[in-house]
Amino acid sequence: MPKNLKALRESLNLQQKEFCEPFGIKPNTYSNYEIGITEPKISFWRSVAERYHVTLDFLLDFTDDPHGSKYGDDFILSLSEKNLVEAWRRADEKERRLIAVTLEDYGFRYQEKNTDSEGVS
Numbered sequence: 001m002p003k004n005l006k007a008l009r010e011s012l013n014l015q016q017k018e019f020c021e022p023f024g025i026k027p028n029t030y031s032n033y034e035i036g037i038t039e040p041k042i043s044f045w046r047s048v049a050e051r052y053h054v055t056l057d058f059l060l061d062f063t064d065d066p067h068g069s070k071y072g073d074d075f076i077l078s079l080s081e082k083n084l085v086e087a088w089r090r091a092d093e094k095e096r097r098l099i100a101v102t103l104e105d106y107g108f109r110y111q112e113k114n115t116d117s118e119g120v121s
Contacts, residue, residue, distance in 0.1 A: 004061050006034045008052060011079070023047050053082040 009019045020030035032038040049056050054066040
């Protein structure tokens with residue numbers, strides 16, 4: 001059952017000890033989760049899903065898609081994209097301006113407002 005739990009940890013390039021630390025779980029206990037000896041409590045699953053932005057369906061091996069259908073087929077973000085969105089949301093106005101300038105330096109035009117009709121002929 002826990003194949004996606006291990007896959008998530010490995011995709012983050014974390015050792016078991018590093019992965020379990022934020023959840024207050026001992027490495028031996030976590031190792032038992034990964035190999036299926038013991039079953040984690042639902043609070044552990046929820047904490048992992050929230051911290052790493054994956055669905056419970058993924059963690060519980062109901063799907064191989066870390067985001068499941070939670071975000072819909074038209075708007076699926078990778079873990080790194082999700083982390084960027086969260087960083088943007090935490091940024092203050094000065095940090096957002098710095099990000100916008102950096103994006104513009106790389107040829108991306110940042111616009112705060114949606115201007116879908118712009119440029120339509």
